[in-house]
Amino acid sequence: MSSPRALGRLFRRVAAPAGAVALALALAACSSSSASTGSGNNSNFVNGSGAITTLKAADRKPAPAISGSTVSGGTASLAAYKGKVVVVNIWGSWCAPCRAEAPNLAAVAKADASKGVQFLGINTRDLTKANAEQFDQRYKMPYPSLYDPYGKLILRFPKGSLNPQSLPATIVIDRQGRVAARALTPLTEEQLHKLVDPIAAEK
Secondary structure (H helix, E strand, O other), X not given: OOOHHHHHHHHHHHHHHHHHHHHHHHHHHOOOOOOOOOXXXXXXXXXXXXXXXXXXXXXXXXXXXXXXXXXXXXXXXXXXXXXXXXXXXXXXXXXXXXXXXXXXXXXXXXXXXXXXXEEXXXXXXXOOHHHHHHHHXXXXXXXXXXXXXXXXXXXXXXXXXXXXXXXXXXXXXXXXXXXXXXEOOOOOHHHHXXXXXXXXXXX
16 A cells, blocks of 8 residues: 555656646636747738737738627627728737736727727637626726637638737738738737827828
């Protein structure tokens, strides 16, 4: 029969790798920045500063025609914002960097509304809609968020434009409905303006 000390050593040997795996999965699920910031296959993304990248106009691909129910119970679609610059932010209520970024998104959404810029959220991996709704209410988000618990809408974006393991993530769609820029990192107000305002100024 094994002694308590021997059993303790055995438990530590088994538990340590399991704990490491759990930690790795947690970090992959919600990353404050992404190491995968380079161009994806056939994405044509140009490496920018850190995890923020911008596309030349000639290389931009059409954004998908996403639509569906929102966190608050309504409906929303990209098609409704035709002719506007649309900032699409992918987030989860359980994601600490998403919570830190939320006030910045709310502030810039209000500031840039007069420039013809519309914000649209995509909530993902919140299997309970109530958690996502509480997030919206807590941060007084002034724009709708599509409810996408299993990431089906995210997978419709052009290959290489989004890393599904990195949250938060932000995509900017130009007035012609093309994916123009992305950020695979939480953004400050200043970073958001630097990302969005040049695209909003395009003719």
